[in-house]
Amino acid sequence: MKIRLRPTALTRALFFMITDTLIFFSAFYLAFLLRFNFHIPPNYLETFYALVWYLIAIKITVFFLFKIYFITWRYFVLSDMQKILYALLISEVIFILIERLYYTGPFPRSAIPIDFLLSAFLIGALRFSKRMLKNFKGERLNPTIIIGANQKAMQTISGAMQGQIDYFPVAIVDDDASMVGAYFHNKKVHPCKKLPELIQKYEISSAIITKEYTPDSLDRLFERLKKYGVKEIKLSRLLSNKEENLRNVAIEDLLARRPKDLDxxxxxxxxxxxxxxxxxxxxxxxxxxxxxxxxxxxxxxxxxxxxxxxxxxxxxxxxxxxxxxxxxxxxxxxxxxxxxxxxxxxxxxxxxxxxxxxxxxxxxxxxxxxxxxxxxxxxxxxxxxxxxxxxxxxxxxxxxxxxxxxxxxxxxxxxxxxxxxxxxxxxxxxxxxxxxxxxxxxxxxxxxxx
The missing domain is CATH 3.40.50.720 (NAD(P)-binding Rossmann-like Domain)
Incomplete structure (x- = not known):
């Protein structure tokens, strides 16, 4: 019997923290090699070993604060790469300040921009690798926005993370002010007014509606999503066994009257x-x-x-x-x-x-x-x-x-x-x-x- 282990948020974070540690170490060492034409003087080699662990700790901490370790590997997008570049830039600035304030030994400051570029390239290559592999195999990436912050949204995201549905939620929107800013499975809830901005930012092609709407409101939402370029719109309903069922928006959902259930x-x-x-x-x-x-x-x-x-x-x-x-x-x-x-x-x-x-x-x-x-x-x-x-x-x-x-x-x-x-x-x-x-x-x- 074949057993398939599904990744969790914790195992994913640990995996990337370990691989990033190796990448940061390698990038910093390679920056020194390039700076000294592949012959690092002994006194600078001591500097490398003295400072590399501080740099790694700073980068890991900033990455964690930017929630980069909670991004799903297979659905890594360009906006996530932008977050990584910001995190690396902030990390390098913090490192330079610490080095100038507390380190008295020799340090090749020109290695910093080299380290930044190498780290960005290697980190980005790792993150994009699974997406490129999926595209090579013909698998379809389907970034999806969830409309409605509720129990059904939680079930939908959970099902997506486990591979039960062919959609990957990247953001949640809700018009309830009390829910804005909350996180569902590490997905932030945004106000509905940010809908066009989120669709453009994450290149969203699908939407799953988990919230109950009147037919008139649903009709307006449907037209709004189509206007913003969302091609596939699904309605979500929670079944008795807690599994999530998705279906297309049907004509009867947009009627001014609700269908009557049969006895x-x-x-x-x-x-x-x-x-x-x-x-x-x-x-x-x-x-x-x-x-x-x-x-x-x-x-x-x-x-x-x-x-x-x-x-x-x-x-x-x-x-x-x-x-x-x-x-x-x-x-x-x-x-x-x-x-x-x-x-x-x-x-x-x-x-x-x-x-x-x-x-x-x-x-x-x-x-x-x-x-x-x-x-x-x-x-x-x-x-x-x-x-x-x-x-x-x-x-x-x-x-x-x-x-x-x-x-x-x-x-x-x-x-x-x-x-x-x-x-x-x-x-x-x-x-x-x-x-x-x-x-x-x-x-x-x-x-x-x-």
């Missing part, structure tokens, strides 16, 4: 252990209903659709439930009756319909045949074979219809309301413009914008 217990009681037939099971609505029924413990799913490809797609996806795939049209009453007779469904959810308004306007006979006659066939057979519940999927366009599609669905509703249903409970539900469904205006808008 899963009531649905489970309705579906569990039942044989459920879904017509139009390969469509956008029908396929999602099929997924929900499978999760709710349906005994068997009878998935009916006239599209071979759509039916294949949903059957391949639902592998944890007994499914029967039937390539049928609801217009073919004889074939449909054989299905009712053979499988005896307890519940029928009728989602099969032509729903594209312009196409229905151009194909009136086909719309009438499929929507009205197909629905009548399903309702009649459900009553004949004593189906417990029949659900008709309708549309908001059935309200005072002004087009062929809406008119056909209104007729279906009227038939469902007035037919002699015997022991079958017939209900209808009107759907609006379903986000992300085929034919929905949202994907069309996305394609136009893209």
């Amino acid at each position: 899963s217990k009531a649905i489970d009681r309705l579906i569990e252990g039942k044989v459920v037939m879904i017509t139009g099971a390969g469509g956008s609505i029908g396929s999602e209903i099929a997924r929900q029924c499978a999760r709710s413990g349906a005994k068997r799913l009878i998935l009916l659709d006239h599209s071979e490809y759509n039916l294949y797609q949903i059957v391949e996806e639902i592998t944890f439930c007994d499914t029967v795939a039937l390539m049928q049209s609801v217009v073919d009453r004889k074939l449909l009756e054989k299905t009712f007779r053979k499988y005896r469904p307890d519940i029928v959810i009728h989602a099969a319909a032509y729903k594209h308004v312009p196409l229905c306007e151009e194909n009136i006979e086909g719309a009438v045949l499929n929507n009205i006659i197909g629905t009548k066939n399903c309702i009649d057979l459900a009553i004949k074979y004593a189906v417990d519940k029949f659900v008709l999927i309708s549309t908001d366009k059935a309200v005072r219809p002004t087009n062929v599609m809406g008119a056909t669905k209104r007729i279906c509703e009227l038939y469902a309301q007035n037919v002699e249903s015997r022991n079958t409970l017939i209900t209808a539900v009107r759907f609006g413009n379903v986000l992300g469904s085929s034919g929905s205006v949202i994907p069309k808008f996305k394609r136009i914008i893209a």
Whole structure:
């Protein structure tokens, strides 16, 4: 079994303190060699050994104060190199002051700028080495900004440090003044007004939003991030097992109203252990209903659709439930009756319909045949074979219809309301413009914008 040890902040700091000590020693010695043309006089060699440990101690201390030892190796960026240059410069100034005040022996001051340049080069080369190796291997660097200083931010950063997600947080922003200046896993919390400055400084390409926002506020934040050049924006939610789950910002997140959660217990009681037939099971609505029924413990799913490809797609996806795939049209009453007779469904959810308004306007006979006659066939057979519940999927366009599609669905509703249903409970539900469904205006808008 292969065991992979993950670095911690402590082990990372210790590693760099040890390697930096070797680099500082080597750079100072090489500076003396270059200063004296590779022949260091004995009295200056004594100076070297007398002062090198003071210089190393000063540099290590200043590096620690600049939090350079808490920078993750694999995501070292140019702004981090700038911090190193400042730290080295301050270290050299402090060293010169101490040397002038307290050391009386000979000292080649021209070795100081040489030491500065060598230390900067060697330290930078070490820090950049892993990033260059990652780029050589084709791995993608993804500097990320966290929006929201909270528990989810802590979990996100922790997951990134452990390699669980392909994002590396470099900064946190929050509009809560009490959180500004705090540190989360050595990442400082900045005010939101510094967002454009941080994005430019760290070359940020991704953002993870861990804070809850209203749809309007989220919309404004989304547009703001896109304006600053952030290409990938994720929403974070904390799961029950404390693992972090990231997803893209969806259209429903930007709506002026919040989606309503389903009553899963009531649905489970309705579906569990039942044989459920879904017509139009390969469509956008029908396929999602099929997924929900499978999760709710349906005994068997009878998935009916006239599209071979759509039916294949949903059957391949639902592998944890007994499914029967039937390539049928609801217009073919004889074939449909054989299905009712053979499988005896307890519940029928009728989602099969032509729903594209312009196409229905151009194909009136086909719309009438499929929507009205197909629905009548399903309702009649459900009553004949004593189906417990029949659900008709309708549309908001059935309200005072002004087009062929809406008119056909209104007729279906009227038939469902007035037919002699015997022991079958017939209900209808009107759907609006379903986000992300085929034919929905949202994907069309996305394609136009893209």
